[in-house]
Amino acid sequence: MTCRPISFGVHQKKKQKNFDFLFERMFRLIISILVLIFNVFLLAFPRIVLAASREGLLLWFNNVLPALLPFIATNNILVALGFPGRVGRIIAPVMGRVFGLPGAAGFAVVAGFSSGYPVGAKVVADLHRRGEVSVSDGQRLLAFCNNAGPLFIVGVVGVGLFGSSRVGYLLWGVHVAAALVLGLAGNIVRKKNVTAQPNPSPPPASQNFGTVLGEAIKNAMESMVFIGGFIIFFSVFVAVIAEATELSGMAGLAIAGLAEVTGGLRQVSAAGGGGWHLAAASFFIGFGGFAIHAQTFHFTAGMGVRVLPYLAAKLVHGILAAGLTIIIYLYTGWF
Numbered sequence: 574m575t576c577r578p579i580s581f582g583v584h585q586k587k588k589q590k591n592f593d594f595l596f597e598r599m600f601r602l603i604i605s606i607l608v609l610i611f612n613v614f615l616l617a618f619p620r621i622v623l624a625a626s627r628e629g630l631l632l633w634f635n636n637v638l639p640a641l642l643p644f645i646a647t648n649n650i651l652v653a654l655g656f657p658g659r660v661g662r663i664i665a666p667v668m669g670r671v672f673g674l675p676g677a678a679g680f681a682v683v684a685g686f687s688s689g690y691p692v693g694a695k696v697v698a699d700l701h702r703r704g705e706v707s708v709s710d711g712q713r714l715l716a717f718c719n720n721a722g723p724l725f726i727v728g729v730v731g732v733g734l735f736g737s738s739r740v741g742y743l744l745w746g747v748h749v750a751a752a753l754v755l756g757l758a759g760n761i762v763r764k765k766n767v768t769a770q771p772n773p774s775p776p777p778a779s780q781n782f783g784t785v786l787g788e789a790i791k792n793a794m795e796s797m798v799f800i801g802g803f804i805i806f807f808s809v810f811v812a813v814i815a816e817a818t819e820l821s822g823m824a825g826l827a828i829a830g831l832a833e834v835t836g837g838l839r840q841v842s843a844a845g846g847g848g849w850h851l852a853a854a855s856f857f858i859g860f861g862g863f864a865i866h867a868q869t870f871h872f873t874a875g876m877g878v879r880v881l882p883y884l885a886a887k888l889v890h891g892i893l894a895a896g897l898t899i900i901i902y903l904y905t906g907w908f
Contacts, residue, residue: 614813618816622812625812626805626808628812629801629805629806630801632808637800640725644684645692648699649793651680652680652700653789657680657705658703661676661677667679671757671760672713672756678700678718684696685719689721693715694868695872711878712882716756716882717753717759719865721834721858726741726748727741731743744854748858748859750897752859752890755893799868807862810832811829814832815828815829834862837857852898855891855894856895857891859892
């Protein structure tokens with residue numbers, strides 16, 4: 574009586590394993606074919622490739638590098654000194670009750686909201702490596718703490734692209750509100766029986782501050798080089814695909830925004846400044862773009878983050894932010 578269900582269960586596991594193996598092989602084959610096609614496009618449009626590479630490089634050097642490097646370096650110093658654990662003990666009741674997360678996660682929330690993409694993801698990965706955040710908690714934390722920062726939204730998007738700090742503060746406000754709603758929702762629907770408790774590592778040994786500072790800046794510069802590479806690659810990707818497919822209008826705008834958020838926002842601002850254009854900008858900022866997601870997966874590699882749930886959470890973030898923007902536009906007369 575008991576042998577049949579056991580053998581059935583083993584058979585099901587074997588079928589699932591075979592399916593996963595075939596799916597991975599098929600996925601790798603499809604990606605390989607797409608990359609080969611993209612290489613052909615690179616050879617076919619050398620001027621576009623060089624121009625987009627220069628544009629991505631200048632975007633990284635003039636805007637992203639000076640904006641993110643100080644934040645990444647200071648966050649590295651604080652993590653190395655054990656600051657998240659100390660603060661976590663103070664705010665643990667609030668984080669546990671509101672978000673269902675350990676106190677140390679509060680540092681990642683503050684860093685993510687203040688510093689911008691992809692600092693939140695890097696801090697989560699650092700906390701996980703130190704044993705202060707479990708895999709399941711890190712998955713939920715990433716969904717709402719890896720955000721665009723106020724410097725980018727208000728300065729670059731609001732003032733630089735839309736010519737209005739008022740618009741920038743609106744976009745930043747709905748971005749934060751949508752992220753907090755996502756964090757609260759994650760606490761409500763979480764499965765308490767599978768949420769592993771973090772296993773904090775021992776307090777860091779006393780280090781000379783010069784060593785801590787040097788390691789922090791070294792790590793920050795390495796991170797910025799990776800970020801710059803992603804920005805250049807996706808700038809080329811968007812430009813080549815647009816040239817090869819001759820997409821324009823809404824289709825071209827959507828591809829640009831979904832691939833690399835800054836390029837998409839630039840196209841949205843050029844199209845106009847009405848409520849629906851700002852809703853599109855809110856969606857792109859909330860979703861983040863695949864260039865940001867690639868950076869996130871780089872920093873969280875080895876952590877066990879599930880890709881599809883993370884992408885689904887960022888999609889919901891973008892939809893919530895766009896919906897809030899439309900409501901404000903229609904009913905409050907903000908602009």
